[in-house]
Amino acid sequence: MLARPPGPTLDVLAGRLMVEDLSVAYRGVPALTDITWVAPATGLVAVVGPNGAGKSTLIKAILGLVPSTGKVNVGGRTMDEARGLTAYVPQRASVDWDFPATALDVVLQGMVRETGWFRAYGRARRGKALDLLDRVGLADLASRQIGAMSGGQQQRVFLARGLARDARILFLDEPLAGVDAASESIILDVFDALDRDGRLVVCVHHDLGTVAARFRDVLVLNKTVIAAGPVAEAFTPQVLARAYGVPLAT
Numbered sequence: 001m002l003a004r005p006p007g008p009t010l011d012v013l014a015g016r017l018m019v020e021d022l023s024v025a026y027r028g029v030p031a032l033t034d035i036t037w038v039a040p041a042t043g044l045v046a047v048v049g050p051n052g053a054g055k056s057t058l059i060k061a062i063l064g065l066v067p068s069t070g071k072v073n074v075g076g077r078t079m080d081e082a083r084g085l086t087a088y089v090p091q092r093a094s095v096d097w098d099f100p101a102t103a104l105d106v107v108l109q110g111m112v113r114e115t116g117w118f119r120a121y122g123r124a125r126r127g128k129a130l131d132l133l134d135r136v137g138l139a140d141l142a143s144r145q146i147g148a149m150s151g152g153q154q155q156r157v158f159l160a161r162g163l164a165r166d167a168r169i170l171f172l173d174e175p176l177a178g179v180d181a182a183s184e185s186i187i188l189d190v191f192d193a194l195d196r197d198g199r200l201v202v203c204v205h206h207d208l209g210t211v212a213a214r215f216r217d218v219l220v221l222n223k224t225v226i227a228a229g230p231v232a233e234a235f236t237p238q239v240l241a242r243a244y245g246v247p248l249a250t
């Protein structure tokens with residue numbers, strides 16, 4: 001049985017992302033073991049942990065991008081059934097930046113679903129894609145090749161692409177890694193707007209110094225769950241010492 005946080009009724013859990021006994025192994029080597037986690041209904045969650053803790057693997061396993069055992073559901077729906085509710089912004093390092101596409105193309109690709117490629121290029125969709133680029137401060141670079149943009153600009157384009165799905169739950173893998181202060185500020189402002197809009201943002205994050213200021217909840221991982229919950233309760237020096245193996249200040 002899923003261990004529930006004390007108190008909540010089924011109503012409170014309705015619609016929540018729930019992970020139960022999730023395990024992943026790569027060629028027989030465990031990367032994640034028995035992850036059980038009930039995400040908050042909305043808000044910003046930082047997924048933190050040392051290198052190799054399994055943060056990226058967790059996001060991919062939740063989305064069904066790597067084989068896993070255990071259960072994942074959103075309010076009782078499997079991830080396949082809930083696919084339309086989710087968006088994924090992968091780690092920048094995992095993207096081939098040499099592919100020939102403009103920033104606008106990349107955002108339009110985010111709107112392609114089961115309906116197929118053709119419908120994605122209607123006038124309304126193009127307008128929406130331009131609005132999304134504007135939202136991340138890149139309206140004037142819509143026709144720039146993605147490979148000719150800075151790291152922070154590329155990350156913002158991929159955030160806009162994630163937003164194009166109008167998802168209720170957004171997963172982002174280190175969107176703030178290696179971006180400059182201006183890009184970081186724009187990305188965090190978008191997160192805050194998503195939070196106000198009642199979305200759930202699950203973000204792999206390396207900078208422990210900004211967790212308390214910018215995220216409401218945290219999931220601390222080191223191949224299994226070390227702690228999870230509101231930052232004030234779960235992001236403590238004791239938890240971080242357990243996760244990272246050395247004392248760290250929060």
Ligand SMILES: Nc1ncnc2c1ncn2[C@@H]1O[C@H](COP(=O)(O)OP(=O)(O)OP(=O)(O)O)[C@@H](O)[C@H]1O
Pocket residue numbers: 026027031049050051052053054055056057058
């Ligand atoms: N495709 C793969 N094949 C084999 N092993 C993998 C694969 N992907 C990840 N791993 C291993 O699984 C473990 C968890 O990796 P993962 O990338 O999920 O960790 P992470 O916490 O996101 O790390 P980082 O902070 O360095 O990005 C690591 O030991 C990694 O080497």
